[in-house]
Amino acid sequence: MNSDEKQSKESLRIPVKNIKIHQPKDYGAEIYKARDQIYVRKVKGVFQKIRRKMNFVFLAFFALLPWLQFNGHQAILFDISEQRFTLWGLTLWPQDLTLLAWIFILGAFLLFFVTTFLGRVWCGYLCPQTVWTFIFIWFEEKIEGTANQRKKLDARPMDFDKFWRKLLKHSCWIFFSVLTALTFVGYFTSMDAAFVDFFTFNSTFAIAVSVWFFAFCTYGNAGWMREIMCLHMCPYARFQSAMFDKDTLTVSYDYNRGENRGPRSKKENPSELGLGDCIDCSLCVQVCPTGIDIRNGLQYECVNCGACIDACDGVMDKMEYPRGLIRYTTEHELQGKKVHFVRSKLIGYAVALLVMGSLFVFEVATRMPVSMDIIRDRIDLAKEKFNGDIENVYTLKILNKSQTDNVYRVSVKGIENTIWHGEQEFMVKAAGVYTLPISISVAPYELKEYMTNITFVIKQISPENDVRLEQQSRFFNKL
Numbered sequence: 001m002n003s004d005e006k007q008s009k010e011s012l013r014i015p016v017k018n019i020k021i022h023q024p025k026d027y028g029a030e031i032y033k034a035r036d037q038i039y040v041r042k043v044k045g046v047f048q049k050i051r052r053k054m055n056f057v058f059l060a061f062f063a064l065l066p067w068l069q070f071n072g073h074q075a076i077l078f079d080i081s082e083q084r085f086t087l088w089g090l091t092l093w094p095q096d097l098t099l100l101a102w103i104f105i106l107g108a109f110l111l112f113f114v115t116t117f118l119g120r121v122w123c124g125y126l127c128p129q130t131v132w133t134f135i136f137i138w139f140e141e142k143i144e145g146t147a148n149q150r151k152k153l154d155a156r157p158m159d160f161d162k163f164w165r166k167l168l169k170h171s172c173w174i175f176f177s178v179l180t181a182l183t184f185v186g187y188f189t190s191m192d193a194a195f196v197d198f199f200t201f202n203s204t205f206a207i208a209v210s211v212w213f214f215a216f217c218t219y220g221n222a223g224w225m226r227e228i229m230c231l232h233m234c235p236y237a238r239f240q241s242a243m244f245d246k247d248t249l250t251v252s253y254d255y256n257r258g259e260n261r262g263p264r265s266k267k268e269n270p271s272e273l274g275l276g277d278c279i280d281c282s283l284c285v286q287v288c289p290t291g292i293d294i295r296n297g298l299q300y301e302c303v304n305c306g307a308c309i310d311a312c313d314g315v316m317d318k319m320e321y322p323r324g325l326i327r328y329t330t331e332h333e334l335q336g337k338k339v340h341f342v343r344s345k346l347i348g349y350a351v352a353l354l355v356m357g358s359l360f361v362f363e364v365a366t367r368m369p370v371s372m373d374i375i376r377d378r379i380d381l382a383k384e385k386f387n388g389d390i391e392n393v394y395t396l397k398i399l400n401k402s403q404t405d406n407v408y409r410v411s412v413k414g415i416e417n418t419i420w421h422g423e424q425e426f427m428v429k430a431a432g433v434y435t436l437p438i439s440i441s442v443a444p445y446e447l448k449e450y451m452t453n454i455t456f457v458i459k460q461i462s463p464e465n466d467v468r469l470e471q472q473s474r475f476f477n478k479l
Helices: 003-012 046-067 094-118 121-125 128-144 147-155 160-185 191-199 205-225 227-233 236-242 307-319 344-365
Strands: 076-079 084-087 090-092 250-253 326-329 370-376 390-400 406-413 419-421 425-428 433-442 451-462 468-476
Touching: 046 076, 046 121, 046 128, 046 160, 046 307, 090 094, 094 121, 094 344, 121 128, 121 236, 128 147, 128 160, 128 205, 128 227, 160 191, 160 205, 191 205, 205 227, 307 326, 370 406, 370 451, 370 468, 390 406, 390 425, 390 468, 406 433, 425 433
Parallel strands: none
Antiparallel strands: 076 084, 084 090, 250 326, 370 390, 390 433, 406 425, 406 451, 419 433, 451 468
16 A cells, blocks of 8 residues: 555544543432432312322221221131131122222223323322321421421431430330331231230231331331332323313413512512512422422422412412412413313213123122032042942032021932932022032943033022022043
8 A cells, every 4th residue: 555545544544642631529319319308398279178088088997997897707807818808798709809899990991091080199198108198207207396397406416305206206106107008907807806916915926027027117117218209119100091081170380470489478460570479489399298399380299289389379368369270270371371170081980880890890790609619520530339330429619708697508410310428408608618528320221422511509598598509510420
């Protein structure tokens, strides 16, 4: 290669310049730094009254439901060890899994319907994480004081006053967490026994471990993690946007009315100062349980609790401005467009709820309150008795799905002149299983083939009812 060719290739090369990047020592610290503690400020208002009342109702239902009795047994009991769920007068077994599936599907579509219409109100008013977080914050306010007092308390070094306040607060948290865990465990075992055995130190290992595990989770979630659960662990926060549209009611800041924001005195006219109605007091941020600024627009972290609305309305009242700078509204309304509360998506969810609810009611109404499993003798399909008759041996498992003790009668059809060996009338306790070993014999001339289809018929005879169930099986002849 001559010198001219080398020079032409050199001219075609893109010049490269090495640049040294000077990164600060704390580069990346913002990403990995610990979260800032949120000191939620107490606020009063219409929506906080509604939230507190709904929280109280939810808490009352949670605490009282496992104590209720129905027909002499616990009204709601999810007995996993016995593989049965009791819901008032309805007992669900593994065979009734479709009913549980219907319940979960109905709950999901109801959540979709409410979210499409009212946004994330479930999180703000009824979600257990939010309810328990506000209860724990109530303990903080009563023991450590207001948000500013709590912040100062945490900033100062440990002394006796700080020690006893922290000790009392965490003791209340732990005690309430244990009560919560005991109540929750009471949904899966006898409520009376759970409380008595736990406080008398007679609990089984499984119950004791369950109580302390759920108490630890409650203490950690509501006391320490709080908004972390809503921001990073709750899946609902992530997929709620798929249900939102521009007519969904959400907590929103009226940008056109509020901007430009800035402080001013009550007597000054904001329009003359070139300001909007927002005085930039940041109270909406201070009362937010997830620590967001609603003025930045709709955010997935917002739980629609309405605390910022009550805080802003209080400021507007003091400034003698109209309420509603922050309010429950829709994107279309903020844009000055017509709001469509009745729309295709809502109608679709409503129709789906109606159809699935009807199917669920139909399945419950037509559900057979008794079931029977037929187990054949697997060693000898058929035996020949001393008199020449052919005998088949069966084990019948009769499951009484009702909440009352019932007497049943079992018979067989499909072959003429059969002889039944064993009980034919028996009592099965409520939500109980009865095992009935029987055998059936028949003269060989009654059998036309090697295998004959037969039907076991079970009928409830006391208390009188029209419950009748037929279950098919087979009768084998001797080879």
